[in-house]
Amino acid sequence: MTFLSLLAASQTQSTFQAIPVLVLLPVFGAIAVALTPNARIGVHKMLATIFTGVTGAISVWLLTAFETNGEFQFISQQTWIKSLGIEWFAGIDGISLFLVVLTGLLFPFVIIAINPKHDHKAYYIWVQLLQTGCMGVFVSLDLFMFFVFFEIVLIPMYFLIGKWGHGNAQYAATKFFLYTMFGSALMLVSIVSLAVLHAQNSDSELTFNLLEIATNPEIATNTSRLIFLGFAIAFAVKVPLFPVHTWLPDAHTEAPTAGSVILAGVMLKLGTYGFIRFGLFLFPEASHFFAPLFLTLGVIGIIYGAIVATMQKDLKRLVAYSSIAHLGFIILGTFALNTQGIQGATVQMINHGLSTGALFMLVGIIYERKHTRQISELSGIQKSAPVLAGVFTLVMLSSIGLPGLNGFVGEFLILLGTFTANRWWAVIAATGVILAALYLLWAYQRVFHGPQNPEDEPTHDLTNWERLTLLPLIVAIVFLGIYPKPMLDRIEPAVDKLVSHIEETIEDGSFTEPVPTTQNRTSFSDLLKETHESHSYDKHGGSHHDNHHDKESDHEDGSHSGDHE
């Protein structure tokens, strides 16, 4: 009910409908490009830059206009297909906010930084349509609308890989398309049956309204678990989650640099976002029920992705497998089903987009210079291109999860959240940080360190233009590592709301053990004073080994859990 009143309020207060503009502007951009004569390559790029740029600017404006609370904001709602109860219903909360901003900014960035090799006109059309698709997914609050955008995304990406990709591009594009189509088909079935069952059981009109369905769950437990699985398989393919991940390395490797950056930056989040927004929100019980399965798959993804990444011979493929490991972390945090976990997962989505996007950019830059991505054919680049090496190092360390850079924040919160939910998964998943260091540093060593290949001409260092385009990514990586608070603060209320929504629906109510609060703790200086009194200088007896015997009674049954009272 609160949401309805908020909706009313937002409609009276604000006349500017930001979301439809965000979603539709790139479509207009695509139309504008389509209407320009084929030969005007410069105009195509300029138009695409303007349209996606304005979209980006609006998304940044959202960031400032966003109010830090757990509600959906900037809501826009229109009847679409009345007879079927399908609506245009969109809104943004803390979970989707940063994904919208990332989508808004990454596309103009890609358009400015990377030029296609041929077919400029078609390229700019597809890229802009892709932005519309991604944007639409992140703002949809209507299940059918979500599905439509989720599917729209496939088509531009299919063409981007197939037409502008290298090597076995057609194979990779087809594999990508069919694989995700298979998942989508199951999701469509789930969406329809969910809406129909909801209408039937609550005796109301057919509706695909997410909030409506989520707040009035009236579906038998077993049925909802089945429907959840339909969603989950679609998302798992999209994430991708082990063992349905093999489309990703192929797609990434064969895609053009722009495609890889977008794929890693935004598109892989469609699945993880889907899990949080639709999986957890619509099916709290089923999510809880299946959490062990997904936690396990997440951990497998982390370890397995890292191991396979280590042995890759192609640099781009290596980065692709590292994505599988990172996305395993996101799944882990999501299914920890607590604040730290889900917040960490949300943060990690953004951070992975930044650092892996940047890695793909850099791999693309190396490829342009050396015309190969085979690690064995590269060597000693750092000698002649120190700036390139320096930027690569920074991005690599962010990807490894070095504290002080963005990657750490999400990873740490995810592991912390997972630990409070299911400690052993967290302990095993944490070994992923060792493997991440192994595969990235080893690759770095082979590509950048060592002697320069004598037959090769020295590698050109980053041009000023490349430095300029990489700068925003570097700034974001450092800033979000040192001061992630503004982002975390905006995400948290929405996550808290989701977590309490999950907690309400679960019967036993306590699947995550509460963590003790830190209030009313003695300050360090008071503590010193107190202990100073009890252990004055002349007390020279007590050994800490004696303490053990006093505490023998506290010994508990094998587990490491401390029941803190």
Next chain:
Amino acid sequence: MTNLVWLIPGLPLIGFTLLLLFGRRLGEPQAGWLATSTVSGSFLAAVAVFFSLATKPPEERVYEITLFEWIPSGELSIGLGFLADPLSITMALFVTGVGALIHMYAIGYMHGDPKFSKFFLYLNLFVFAMLMLVLGDNLLITFLGWEGVGACSYFLISFWHEEPANATAGKKAFVTNRVGDWGFMVAMFLLFFNIGSLKYSDIFSSVIEADALTQTTATGIVAMLFIGAAGKSAQFPLYLWLPDAMAGPTPVSALIHAATMVTSGVYLLTRMNPVLAEAAGWSIDMIWIIGLFTALFAATAAIAQNDIKKVLAYSTVSQLGFMFVAVGSGLYVAAIFHMITHAFFKALLFLGAGSVIHGMHHEQDMRKYGALRKVMPITAFTFIVGWLAIAGIPPFSGFWSKDEVLLAAWNENKIAWAMLLIAAIMTAFYMSRLVFMTFFGEKKWGISEHAEIEGNEEQTETATDSEADTEDGDKHEVTPHESPIVMWLPLVILSGLAAVAGLLNLPFSYGTKHLEHWLEPILFGNEVHVTASGETKWILAIVAIVGATTGVLAAAFVYLKKRSLARQIEHSVLEEAWRFDATVSNFMGGPGRKGFEATTLFDQKIIDGAVNGVGKVTQRMSTRMRSLQTGLIRSYALGMFIGAVAVIAYFVSRMGF
């Protein structure tokens, strides 16, 4: 003045930023002086904070400041905050003090290197990270520094990265350290789960006042923290990276791999003493047992090394083992005392070795040295001070701190004491060996290469042993020379410190144990006090002196009189450190790699193969149904859509719409 604490790490960070922006323009030697001055500045700030703490009564010697909130999430709130208390300021003082001297030394050592300014960029970043580690007011800031020093260590070990061995050593250090970091992370999770905070003050008050940790939990935390400490402080079996880390320039070995970074494990365990006090006895015993084993193990390896830096590297591992023995016996003061004296004399020894290497045109094989005291008098003199300190000869500093550690072992277990004494004797032996081979005896340099004594001896060194030659490797006319003043001045200062640092904590009376009183407040009464009587202590001290002297004399006999004995002592098993490293490498390169390859093959053939198999089967079927086979994605997609619609239609019809 305590509120200046943020300046201590702040200044090196500013230095880093300036060097990042203008380093190459500043060039040599200005970049080096800039870096030196920022670290000297933070030393002065540390001194200021030290004095303002020292003027307060002991129970008020603590100051906390939070600059801003770093990671807030639910119940978790991590601030970017600093904690100035006796322990952290002690650490900060010697980190910045020794750090500033090593920076200055490096101006001379790195002279002429094409990446001169970059070197100082990394060094300043390292000092910043190290200071975050010791001054952080919560475990996560400490972890930030912990990982930061690891990354800097990686940069600096592989500084001369064109040599593949150097790059490998850097990577090895980072990855091995990460194993330890895993333990650190799990320990943090356990603490947060049970206490709800990672702030030191919250942890201590919960543990001490609310008894928030059960013994089992505390044991788990200590075990995990110890894994972290063992990684950073090179304890068995995670020590593997440290000998290889000598691939870095020598000032790096002195600063990072001897004086500061490698002691952070000891710092961490000392800092967490209230949690250690709650843990089960076996986990604490594990600390001194591993420490003792490491001390002995590394000492045996140090005896047979021919690379001057490798001797010092194994010696560092061994001395760190001593510190862990002290921590595990609950004598934290002894551990910190030995950490400080070790920082002085080991930095001195490394810098002295660097001076020799510099003078010998990047020759590191001690078999090619000899009689260098004549041409490098200052280096030789200062080195001898460092040697006497580490060997445990009174009144030099190492004697006093090592005596405390030996006392700690005696207090814990008499056999442990005996074994540690053997390690101490070996220390005296291998250090004397180094000194005699380098500065005394006959000169082995300046002779034509083919006439060398060990001409037919197998060349056992690997490429790791030699630093990249920046100069022409014209070995026929090696003319050693004394180093410039920027290099020998730090040597002189450090030798002064190494000589007198024992004054910090003389055992004679209550009043001379300055360090113990200074650290007392933050040990919360967890410091174990030795039960042995005054006479026993005297006897033990005399035994230690006799032992050290024996070690020195034995080495003098072998290396100055009867060289033929040396071959028998320097067994190749010892030189390869009991072949442990080789075994691990073989495992990683053999079965480990095979496992990784098998997984990759599994991914290709089984997982992806299944997908492609499904595709192929579909294709074959469609070949039969020729009319449907178009080969176009659109038709497949259409098929899927039709299928999906059919399923929906079925559902809808069953729902009764």
